[in-house]
Amino acid sequence: MKYIEVTGWGNKRKHLIPLNKIVDFNFEETYTTISFVNGKQLNIIEDELVIKEMLGYYGMGLVSEEDLRTLDELPF
Numbered sequence: 001m002k003y004i005e006v007t008g009w010g011n012k013r014k015h016l017i018p019l020n021k022i023v024d025f026n027f028e029e030t031y032t033t034i035s036f037v038n039g040k041q042l043n044i045i046e047d048e049l050v051i052k053e054m055l056g057y058y059g060m061g062l063v064s065e066e067d068l069r070t071l072d073e074l075p076f
Helices: 048-057 065-073
Strands: 003-007 014-018 022-027 032-036 041-044
Touching: 003 041, 003 048, 014 041, 022 048
Parallel strands: none
Antiparallel strands: 003 014, 022 032, 032 041
């Protein structure tokens, strides 16, 4: 199983998060919220760039609609 280690926003505790339990990331200015398959959420201090780097370690990534448009514009 693949995990990321993140830091809680309010208590600065470390949390090991299994990637297959994550449903959503919500990136705010000062914190990020992770939503899980069980409906719970966790606020963390890591920002979008750090989360993307963590996912990249496992060969995963976040793709936005803007990313797809950029790919469509590339000449192949």
